[in-house]
Amino acid sequence: MNTAEYLIKCLEELGINDFFGLPGDYNFNLLYAVENNPNTNWIGCTNELNAGYAADGYARMRGYGAVITTYGVGELSAINAIAGSMAENIPVVSIVGVPATKCIAEKTCVHHNFQDVNYYACYEAYKPVTAAAAFLTRDNAKLEIDRVLKVLVKEKKPVYIAIPLDIATMEISDKKVSYDWTSDEENLKLAASKIAAKINNSQKPVILGDVLIKRFDAKIEYKEFVSKSGIPVTNFFMGTNIIDMDYEKYIGSYYSEYANPIAQKAVEETDCLIAVGPVYTDLNAFGFHLPYKINNHIAIYGTYVYADGERYENIKMADVLDQVSKLIDKKEIKIEKPLIGYKPIPADKEALSSKYIYPRLQEFLKENDIVIAETGIIPNGVAMMKLPCNMELQTQTLWGSIGWATPAALGACIAKPKSRVILLTGEGSHQLTAMEVGNMLRRGVKPIVILLNNKGYTIERVLSDNPDDKFNDIMQMNYSKFARVFEGDIWSTRVNTAEDFDKALKVTQIMNKMCYIEICTEKTDLPELTSKLISGFKQDKKSEQKAIPEQYCEPAPVQTEAAKNISFETVVHKGISEV
Numbered sequence: 001m002n003t004a005e006y007l008i009k010c011l012e013e014l015g016i017n018d019f020f021g022l023p024g025d026y027n028f029n030l031l032y033a034v035e036n037n038p039n040t041n042w043i044g045c046t047n048e049l050n051a052g053y054a055a056d057g058y059a060r061m062r063g064y065g066a067v068i069t070t071y072g073v074g075e076l077s078a079i080n081a082i083a084g085s086m087a088e089n090i091p092v093v094s095i096v097g098v099p100a101t102k103c104i105a106e107k108t109c110v111h112h113n114f115q116d117v118n119y120y121a122c123y124e125a126y127k128p129v130t131a132a133a134a135f136l137t138r139d140n141a142k143l144e145i146d147r148v149l150k151v152l153v154k155e156k157k158p159v160y161i162a163i164p165l166d167i168a169t170m171e172i173s174d175k176k177v178s179y180d181w182t183s184d185e186e187n188l189k190l191a192a193s194k195i196a197a198k199i200n201n202s203q204k205p206v207i208l209g210d211v212l213i214k215r216f217d218a219k220i221e222y223k224e225f226v227s228k229s230g231i232p233v234t235n236f237f238m239g240t241n242i243i244d245m246d247y248e249k250y251i252g253s254y255y256s257e258y259a260n261p262i263a264q265k266a267v268e269e270t271d272c273l274i275a276v277g278p279v280y281t282d283l284n285a286f287g288f289h290l291p292y293k294i295n296n297h298i299a300i301y302g303t304y305v306y307a308d309g310e311r312y313e314n315i316k317m318a319d320v321l322d323q324v325s326k327l328i329d330k331k332e333i334k335i336e337k338p339l340i341g342y343k344p345i346p347a348d349k350e351a352l353s354s355k356y357i358y359p360r361l362q363e364f365l366k367e368n369d370i371v372i373a374e375t376g377i378i379p380n381g382v383a384m385m386k387l388p389c390n391m392e393l394q395t396q397t398l399w400g401s402i403g404w405a406t407p408a409a410l411g412a413c414i415a416k417p418k419s420r421v422i423l424l425t426g427e428g429s430h431q432l433t434a435m436e437v438g439n440m441l442r443r444g445v446k447p448i449v450i451l452l453n454n455k456g457y458t459i460e461r462v463l464s465d466n467p468d469d470k471f472n473d474i475m476q477m478n479y480s481k482f483a484r485v486f487e488g489d490i491w492s493t494r495v496n497t498a499e500d501f502d503k504a505l506k507v508t509q510i511m512n513k514m515c516y517i518e519i520c521t522e523k524t525d526l527p528e529l530t531s532k533l534i535s536g537f538k539q540d541k542k543s544e545q546k547a548i549p550e551q552y553c554e555p556a557p558v559q560t561e562a563a564k565n566i567s568f569e570t571v572v573h574k575g576i577s578e579v
Helices: 003-013 030-034 048-062 073-089 101-106 123-128 139-157 183-198 219-229 260-267 317-327 356-366 378-383 404-416 427-433 436-443 458-464 480-487 497-508 528-543 566-574
Strands: 016-021 041-042 065-070 092-097 131-136 161-165 204-209 233-235 272-276 299-302 304-307 311-312 369-375 392-395 421-426 450-453 488-495 514-520
Touching: 003 030, 003 048, 003 139, 003 161, 016 404, 030 041, 030 065, 030 092, 041 131, 041 436, 048 065, 048 073, 048 392, 048 404, 048 427, 048 436, 065 073, 073 092, 073 123, 092 139, 092 183, 092 480, 123 161, 131 421, 139 161, 183 272, 183 299, 183 304, 204 260, 219 317, 233 260, 299 311, 299 317, 304 421, 311 392, 356 378, 356 497, 369 378, 369 404, 378 392, 378 421, 378 528, 404 421, 404 427, 404 436, 421 427, 427 450, 436 480, 436 514, 458 528, 480 488, 480 514, 488 497, 497 528
Parallel strands: 016 041, 016 065, 065 092, 092 161, 131 161, 204 233, 204 272, 272 299, 369 392, 369 421, 421 450, 450 514, 488 514
Antiparallel strands: 299 304, 304 311
8 A cells, every 4th residue: 555545544543533634735645545544534624723632632532643734834833732742641643744755855945835945844843742753755654654653652642744745655565563562571570569569568658640541541450459459549630530539538639738638638748659640740730839759759650660769661551550459458548538529509690600600510510521621710610520430521731722622622522422522611712723613513513612701811810910911801702603603503602690501501401412602700700729729829939938849940050160251241242153
């Protein structure tokens, strides 16, 4: 088969049946390969950035995703989405159709190029935001495809493949290659025995689960490990609902000092932290308040492990959890079970606010729902909910690119067509990528969109010195009417009171169509957790004592005597290169 057909077939075998992107004359051969494969579909999006976000949402639900763009203008439009996938361990394949090898060899200045021709500029730009990148040639096409897809499977991070026009139609071998890998047996045995010994000798152990458990497909092994251990279990925000919230040893989410003191005390006073899949960041861990470094305890990542500060490479998370489960003794630890979730609040005719929105959403959610929550204040409202068993929560907490959630919801709908997908987004974020609402209707998917209209960038208002700064204002729209601009079967409404919001949610239960609810609040309305978090962050900023602990900071570069003697004036007058 030809190169394009081979690549699409390999990705189909990894579970990618839907490819997102935009057509361009340099990638037509790739699109034909998608359309001619009976098991794959082309999902055209409104722009490349949205396509990248949609592939990201798809990959979160299906394991892997793919986006196809054209050279230069298309791939650079998508690069922010790929960078977000890199930050959050989302395995997306960025496939780019580029001009023919003759143009490349002769540096011909064809369209989508610079006047000073550099055909490898975008390829070089993608290297830092992908785990592997390849530029295919006549000699390396199959080898490079197989190489980068092995990285995709092992690292669970995005990869990049540039395919010239003529290489896409070149015949190559279709010999199958296994992209799976196996754990290093010796390292696995050493790490598992060391971890088990430390757990068995501990008095106050605690398990901290997080999002990489999902990314590296280890949820089953993690739940078995938690159950076998008998150890109290908590999670960072991105790891919410990996463990059923009614589980007897679940002590609620860790919010640092802002909520749930039971989990805070357990995590901060433990003599044996077992961190599984942690992503230790400011918003995921609600600040940098742990009195120790996670990797100095037990930290189990996707492909490596830390045990008492010693690192063991090339071992799968699932294998480590499975082996440790066989070696540990079950603990009998009494716990204090915290109250989890919001208390119900009756609907009334008062203005809608966070005090009603999130408790009501908590009641609205069902088992097996998929919730896509946009960055900003919404995740803080969701964080305090008690979620149903097997409900999937997806956020972009680390990268935090506003606009991600709307196309990501499209990707989730395509990936899981039988699941109820609920998009929670703010109007500021929605304006960036709202055209994908039309694509949702075009594809016949039926998410429930709940759009929070609070008259601007509310999270930026509360972070800035002056909440009324004009740069946090945005163009006001009637979003419920906007949703009906597109051709398709959609029900939309705008609500201003708790009573009306309650009625709107009930209507969605009987609608066999896409539902779009615009909820309006005051611009300063915040979830309680957001208010606490902002206050704490501002206090940290002002207090040197509560700055980021030294163990999380990179050491300052050593300055040579010669460098110390270079003055600013010298640099200005002589030039940096000469200095």
